[in-house]
Amino acid sequence: MNISEIKSKIESALPGVSVKIVSQSLLVEKPGNLTRVVRYLKDSPEFRMDYLASVTGADYLDYLESVYHLYSMAKKTGPIVLRVRVRRDEPKIPSLARIYRGAEFQEREAYDLFGILYENHPDLRRLFLWEGFEGFPLRKDYLQEDSEILEAEDIQWLEEHGIPIPEDIRKQAHELKQQGLRALAQKPTKESGV
Amino acid sequence: MAFAKNISAIDQGIKNELAQKGIVIATLNDLYNWGRRSSLWPMQFGLACCAIEMIATACARYDIARFGAELFRPSPRQADFMIISGTVTKKMAPLLVRLYNQMPEPKYVLTMGACAISGGPFIDGYNVLRGIDRYIPVDVHLPGCPPRPEALLYGLIQLQKKIDSQEIEKCEWYQKGLKRVYPVPEYGPHGLIPKYNPEVWRPRQEELRKQRYGQPILTGKKTKAPHLDVVTTAPSS
Numbered sequence: 001m002n003i004s005e006i007k008s009k010i011e012s013a014l015p016g017v018s019v020k021i022v023s024q025s026l027l028v029e030k031p032g033n034l035t036r037v038v039r040y041l042k043d044s045p046e047f048r049m050d051y052l053a054s055v056t057g058a059d060y061l062d063y064l065e066s067v068y069h070l071y072s073m074a075k076k077t078g079p080i081v082l083r084v085r086v087r088r089d090e091p092k093i094p095s096l097a098r099i100y101r102g103a104e105f106q107e108r109e110a111y112d113l114f115g116i117l118y119e120n121h122p123d124l125r126r127l128f129l130w131e132g133f134e135g136f137p138l139r140k141d142y143l144q145e146d147s148e149i150l151e152a153e154d155i156q157w158l159e160e161h162g163i164p165i166p167e168d169i170r171k172q173a174h175e176l177k178q179q180g181l182r183a184l185a186q187k188p189t190k191e192s193g194v
Numbered sequence: 195m196a197f198a199k200n201i202s203a204i205d206q207g208i209k210n211e212l213a214q215k216g217i218v219i220a221t222l223n224d225l226y227n228w229g230r231r232s233s234l235w236p237m238q239f240g241l242a243c244c245a246i247e248m249i250a251t252a253c254a255r256y257d258i259a260r261f262g263a264e265l266f267r268p269s270p271r272q273a274d275f276m277i278i279s280g281t282v283t284k285k286m287a288p289l290l291v292r293l294y295n296q297m298p299e300p301k302y303v304l305t306m307g308a309c310a311i312s313g314g315p316f317i318d319g320y321n322v323l324r325g326i327d328r329y330i331p332v333d334v335h336l337p338g339c340p341p342r343p344e345a346l347l348y349g350l351i352q353l354q355k356k357i358d359s360q361e362i363e364k365c366e367w368y369q370k371g372l373k374r375v376y377p378v379p380e381y382g383p384h385g386l387i388p389k390y391n392p393e394v395w396r397p398r399q400e401e402l403r404k405q406r407y408g409q410p411i412l413t414g415k416k417t418k419a420p421h422l423d424v425v426t427t428a429p430s431s
């Protein structure tokens with residue numbers, strides 16, 4: 001089936017839903033409509049998209065995106081690719097975990113690394129990183145720590161464990177703390193040609 | 195790899211000559227080290243792709259049993275040799291240090307592959323530890339991605355040479371006040387706390403990566419992503 005045929009089928013079956021074709025995939029314009037579209041694709045005898053292969057997050061700087069790949073095991077067709085775009089400051093997308101059980105871990109992963117909030121998810125916790133990790137490391141504005149320079153909390157930890165700390169390292173950490181800075185990994189610049 | 199020379203009281207030349215005639219002279223040290231190096235018990239765990247090569251080394255074709263290190267133990271209490279085969283993520287590193295602490299003396303560590311040594315291809319990642327030698331001492335570094343089974347056997351032979359060079363009277367695990375238990379790092383808000391243990395490891399003074407690539411860390415190309423335009427004429431599927 002042609003991508004524009006899929007689009008017109010969805011739009012005629014679900015009044016009020018508008019989808020846009022973006023390079024061979026369908027962009028659901030309003031994130032709130034996602035569950036309706038997916039339910040339709042899953043239940044309608046024409047599509048029978050009974051398998052959700054992947055949920056992916058992506059950061060496009062202006063917005064965050066979640067991408068879904070749907071396949072049909074019954075009809076041996078697919079994939080249909082759906083996209084949803086949300087604002088960075090309010091990344092809320094309805095969860096598909098109630099429609100496809102397999103979406104649960106994949107949405108947790110996207111939440112863990114991109115900070116996309118899947119609404120009505122049964123158990124939205126971090127998956128790979130530990131509880132207490134700050135920030136979402138795959139977002140493009142994430143600031144990574146410099147792993148060569150010890151900071152004040154490292155020094156404190158080492159002192160608590162009775163490990164001798166060389167004076168230069170202690171001094172460096174103290175200076176950083178006084179300036180209120182974190183030791184961050186340098187980002188590549190244009191000049192470095194990367 | 196540097197190791198101290200085996201200083202034996204008996205001249206090696208005389209020893210060899212006698213050995214040809216079927217007479218073997220050994221010191222207690224020789225027997226002791228021969229016994230130890232010929233039966234290393236590695237700990238049974240693998241962390242990433244390098245583990246596949248380690249498994250291959252343990253199988254019939256390369257047969258690590260020829261070198262006496264075939265008895266992979268699932269418990270650190272029964273093992274004295276740790277092959278760190280693969281990527282050490284920050285989430286995994288505290289567990290490795292804990293396992294190292296639980297091993298009985300004398301214990302040896304071999305890091306297998308670029309990842310375990312320095313982070314390898316993932317060195318710039320937020321999630322991968324830049325080398326397990328930040329927290330525990332390492333006896334043999336074995337570079338490669340992954341090292342072939344022959345290389346692992348070579349690394350094992352190097353370790354055996356190191357064991358041969360140790361002496362009963364001087365070996366550290368019979369000394370008083372030996373501390374070979376290292377504090378286990380904790381999960382922090384941005385990575386592990388501490389970032390390294392200065393007792394074991396210190397950053398290099400000259401930053402080789404900076405010299406070679408012009409900057410200490412390359413976190414990938416961060417340009418603006420192109421906006422995807424609407425495709426009006428979709429090709430039929």
Ligand code: SF4
Nearest residue numbers: 243244307308309340
């Ligand atoms: S060094 Fe290479 S083969 Fe070994 S774990 Fe790392 S990526 Fe895998």
